[in-house]
Amino acid sequence: MDDTKDFGTPSANSNKLVTLNIDGVDVTVPEGTSLMRAASVAGFSVPKLCATDSLEPFGSCRLCLVEIEGKRGYPASCTTPAADGLVVSTQSPKLAELRKGVMELYISDHPLDCLTCSTNGDCELQDMAGAVGLRDVRYGYEGENHLDSKKDESNPYFTFDPSKCIVCSRCVRACEETQGTFALTIDGRGFESKVSAGNKDFKDSECVSCGACVQACPTATLIEKSIEEHGTPEKKVKTTCAYCGVGCSFNAELQGDKVVRMTPNKDGGANHGHSCVKGRFAWGYTTHKDRITTPMIRKSIKDPWQKVSWEEAINYAASEIKRIQQKYGSNSVGAISSSRCTNEEVYLMQKIVRAGFGNNNIDTCARVCHSPTGYGLKQTIGESAGTQNFDSVMKSDVIMIIGANPTDGHPVFASQMKRRLREGAKLIIVDPREIDLVGNTPHIKADYHLKLRPSTNVATINSIAHVIVEEGLSDQNFVKERCEDESFKIWLNFIKDPKNSPESMESETGIPADLLRKAARLFAKEKNGSIYYGLGVTEHSQGSTMVMGIANLAMITGNVGREGVGINPLRGQNNVQGACDMGSFPHELPGYRHVSDLATRALFESAWNAKIYDEPGLRIPNMLDEAISGKFKSLYCEGEDIAQSDPDTQHVTHALESMECVIVQDLFLNETAMYAHVFLPGSSFLEKNGTFTNAERRISRVRKVMAPKNGYEDWEITQMLSNALGYPMHYKHASEIMDEVAQLTPTFKGVSYEKLDKLESIQWPCNDEFPEGTPTMHVDEFVRGKGKFFITEYVPTVEKVNGKFPLIMTTGRILAHYNVGAQTRRTKNSEWHDEDLIEIHPHDAEERGINERDWVGINSRSGDTVLRAKITNKVQPGVVYTTFHHPVSGANVITTDNSDWATNCPEFKVTAVQVTKVTQPSNWQSKYQKFSEKQIDFVKNGEEKVN
Ligand code: SF4
Ligand code: SF4
Ligand code: SF4
Ligand code: FES
Numbered sequence: 001m002d003d004t005k006d007f008g009t010p011s012a013n014s015n016k017l018v019t020l021n022i023d024g025v026d027v028t029v030p031e032g033t034s035l036m037r038a039a040s041v042a043g044f045s046v047p048k049l050c051a052t053d054s055l056e057p058f059g060s061c062r063l064c065l066v067e068i069e070g071k072r073g074y075p076a077s078c079t080t081p082a083a084d085g086l087v088v089s090t091q092s093p094k095l096a097e098l099r100k101g102v103m104e105l106y107i108s109d110h111p112l113d114c115l116t117c118s119t120n121g122d123c124e125l126q127d128m129a130g131a132v133g134l135r136d137v138r139y140g141y142e143g144e145n146h147l148d149s150k151k152d153e154s155n156p157y158f159t160f161d162p163s164k165c166i167v168c169s170r171c172v173r174a175c176e177e178t179q180g181t182f183a184l185t186i187d188g189r190g191f192e193s194k195v196s197a198g199n200k201d202f203k204d205s206e207c208v209s210c211g212a213c214v215q216a217c218p219t220a221t222l223i224e225k226s227i228e229e230h231g232t233p234e235k236k237v238k239t240t241c242a243y244c245g246v247g248c249s250f251n252a253e254l255q256g257d258k259v260v261r262m263t264p265n266k267d268g269g270a271n272h273g274h275s276c277v278k279g280r281f282a283w284g285y286t287t288h289k290d291r292i293t294t295p296m297i298r299k300s301i302k303d304p305w306q307k308v309s310w311e312e313a314i315n316y317a318a319s320e321i322k323r324i325q326q327k328y329g330s331n332s333v334g335a336i337s338s339s340r341c342t343n344e345e346v347y348l349m350q351k352i353v354r355a356g357f358g359n360n361n362i363d364t365c366a367r368v369c370h371s372p373t374g375y376g377l378k379q380t381i382g383e384s385a386g387t388q389n390f391d392s393v394m395k396s397d398v399i400m401i402i403g404a405n406p407t408d409g410h411p412v413f414a415s416q417m418k419r420r421l422r423e424g425a426k427l428i429i430v431d432p433r434e435i436d437l438v439g440n441t442p443h444i445k446a447d448y449h450l451k452l453r454p455s456t457n458v459a460t461i462n463s464i465a466h467v468i469v470e471e472g473l474s475d476q477n478f479v480k481e482r483c484e485d486e487s488f489k490i491w492l493n494f495i496k497d498p499k500n501s502p503e504s505m506e507s508e509t510g511i512p513a514d515l516l517r518k519a520a521r522l523f524a525k526e527k528n529g530s531i532y533y534g535l536g537v538t539e540h541s542q543g544s545t546m547v548m549g550i551a552n553l554a555m556i557t558g559n560v561g562r563e564g565v566g567i568n569p570l571r572g573q574n575n576v577q578g579a580c581d582m583g584s585f586p587h588e589l590p591g592y593r594h595v596s597d598l599a600t601r602a603l604f605e606s607a608w609n610a611k612i613y614d615e616p617g618l619r620i621p622n623m624l625d626e627a628i629s630g631k632f633k634s635l636y637c638e639g640e641d642i643a644q645s646d647p648d649t650q651h652v653t654h655a656l657e658s659m660e661c662v663i664v665q666d667l668f669l670n671e672t673a674m675y676a677h678v679f680l681p682g683s684s685f686l687e688k689n690g691t692f693t694n695a696e697r698r699i700s701r702v703r704k705v706m707a708p709k710n711g712y713e714d715w716e717i718t719q720m721l722s723n724a725l726g727y728p729m730h731y732k733h734a735s736e737i738m739d740e741v742a743q744l745t746p747t748f749k750g751v752s753y754e755k756l757d758k759l760e761s762i763q764w765p766c767n768d769e770f771p772e773g774t775p776t777m778h779v780d781e782f783v784r785g786k787g788k789f790f791i792t793e794y795v796p797t798v799e800k801v802n803g804k805f806p807l808i809m810t811t812g813r814i815l816a817h818y819n820v821g822a823q824t825r826r827t828k829n830s831e832w833h834d835e836d837l838i839e840i841h842p843h844d845a846e847e848r849g850i851n852e853r854d855w856v857g858i859n860s861r862s863g864d865t866v867l868r869a870k871i872t873n874k875v876q877p878g879v880v881y882t883t884f885h886h887p888v889s890g891a892n893v894i895t896t897d898n899s900d901w902a903t904n905c906p907e908f909k910v911t912a913v914q915v916t917k918v919t920q921p922s923n924w925q926s927k928y929q930k931f932s933e934k935q936i937d938f939v940k941n942g943e944e945k946v947n
Contacts, residue, residue, distance in 0.1 A: 008036035020086040035077035050168040051078040124218030154203035156828035157281040171213035180418035182442040211280040241279035242685035245571030247694025276411035285826035286684040305942035318724035320661035334361025338639030339573035342690025344737035346582040355610035356727035360617030364584035371903035376547025382784025387566035395564030398526035403536015448519035461549035463502040473524035475558030483787040491789035528564030544902035549792040571695040578693030587616035591745040624655035643671035647895040647906040674935040681710035688713035689734040805912035821885035836889035837870040857918040865890035
């Protein structure tokens, strides 16, 4: 399908077809299709201004009039449905006259600056004037008009010039229907009517800068500042957003090799033409002045950096790895890959470790986010991945969101979910914090908000399951047919125990038992119940237990194996799913196959011509501990910033300082790179080929839009290092790496770049049985055969509040920023959020004499830091909350090294703290400032040794 073609109105869903005749051509379309769309399908184009196929028809511009045989008048084709036997004319002298008259009125109130307008040649008003043959305007331009209206330039990324507005309302509808924010209205009537962002500037309004209105605007009224600056693009390349696990498809639009705009792709399987502020606008970091594009080396972190050639840097890194292995043993080196990397890069990282280093010391940042998802789902249902596609939510009757904040973390999917909620699906939110979907989102109100105490997830999910079993609301047929009888009986016995009742658990969870019972009944009684969860589930000492508890709940209610239901982990970073799929955990080869499995090892050994060690390697926390104890001496770290993102920062930096050779491959001198001895400049997502796999298991192409500023794609750098180490790799293109993955991994068997180019994206498993992928998993049976119930005993965390640390601190993220913020902080997104704040309930603030924006010290058992206060009812008394996007905030200086029992995923969400009013930064912050300034200086004043 041509993704630029605009059919005028959305497609209809009906199975019933109707046939009509348009301009002499018979056309058959689904019932409910508009005449405009039917004409477009038949190959005719009806002039239009207020209609576009991403929005419901509105019928305001009167340009799309048609004639219907046997009917009087001239109906608007965008709002008139096609019907059997209609005979329609889209062109006639009378229609031409009417349309010209309409266009004259529009043009007489429009500035005549087409030739100098930034969107000249890319403007629907201009196109329509041409289409209706308008050459001059009879009314002149002297009458009343809007040409002097003031331009709003407050938004950092787009402008609003009301003098060019034709009041077609597309922007208003886009904000409502597509984004679900309702920031815009049409104020006034008739000639006075105008678009308003609540009588405020865009920047100060409810607008979240998703860009949907800009995308929908047919004129230059709403336009990207980058287009005003550079002009309209000459060409485009389809690629995938590198920020979050939604995996939106975009067109990178270019002039020469300069990206001037990113526009969401209508055919994108995950985003269907929608975007959020990050993917749409926050790509400026790719050309930011802070990027380092020349390799650097140094002997000690106390030395300035030396800029060297690629050859010298690679040879130095390889010789250090070899020296260290010779001196301290094979196990003294390892690598950390990242969910920021493409599948192909991650695959090569684990390959270089297993085949080049000769050990299994490879881990990934999923360790600190969704490793419990991998473990818990594998155990219960047999596959470490979500069960659905995003579109499935449109068939949900009740949605349960646990420990996730989709409007901030997964905004484009949140818009789709909000649409379903506006259609009437019920909503249950399980979260210690009042996220926006609880009641701060227009036309959405959660039916139940179970405001649990942090760390009591397992107690809560057990109570929900207890109510369902006790009140006879379970789906016994599903359990009988699809689940293991024995494990179910044991679990049933456990869950029925009165200790799991909401009444018994109320003192732990803080959730009124009656409220929990009502929520449990709602979830069990609605036909299709879906569960969406995030890091608020996984980042706990019982993260894996909770994932299994979620699987138990889905099975007991029969909510797996069809559309509208399922277990849906909302993955944080762009390629968390893919990084895990590609074998970046120390115990698993690609496709989640354990390194101890002889047949799997034999397969890889023969393909790789290398021996694979049969025992799991070190996890990140083990690497750090062993570095401190002197056994682990060298780390190759690509795309990950453990010094900012991992818990207990001082422990992490102590470990990094203890190593003899830290090799960092990244775009910027990030926090970890400040402790590095070799810096290998990385390439941005716009500069390389590869694939990302999103939260729905959707594999999408990342395409090289421009030449890498550092000279190489990231996978090429790993390949060079491997060759220098003596383990040869000879890939000529990223596609060859995917071919190898497909050859060695059953769930990827049918995946190739050729197929991805054809299908746009593929949800794995993709194999002989499902050659075009699998949107819904576990349809007739679970991947493991029968679903397995697990006992999920609630074990309170050891992290306790007491007199010294009376509050629980929990963490999360904000829409404008992304993870450690290394990218978004280098964009104009910082205008919305230039520092991390600590949210505190008014009661707790008052008790401590803390006022809005006061500096407050936050002390935990691990360390202390200082942030400004934000006083809000969003958090409950006894709980404080912060984000972690700025390194100087030191959010992870205070988090502890408690972790999930099964996977070591850190307990980021529960830290006992005290909060007090202070006047100066913490000791750590003062030290950090000095250290980082010095390290930045070491780059600036480094010696140049490049040939
Ligand atoms: S950018 Fe998005 S949120 Fe803002 S007004 Fe436009 S559609 Fe609404
Ligand atoms: S700003 Fe654009 S989309 Fe909105 S009413 Fe005006 S012309 Fe239409
Ligand atoms: S929702 Fe996620 S993938 Fe989509 S544009 Fe935003 S950050 Fe990118
Ligand atoms: S396009 Fe049909 S009335 Fe505007």
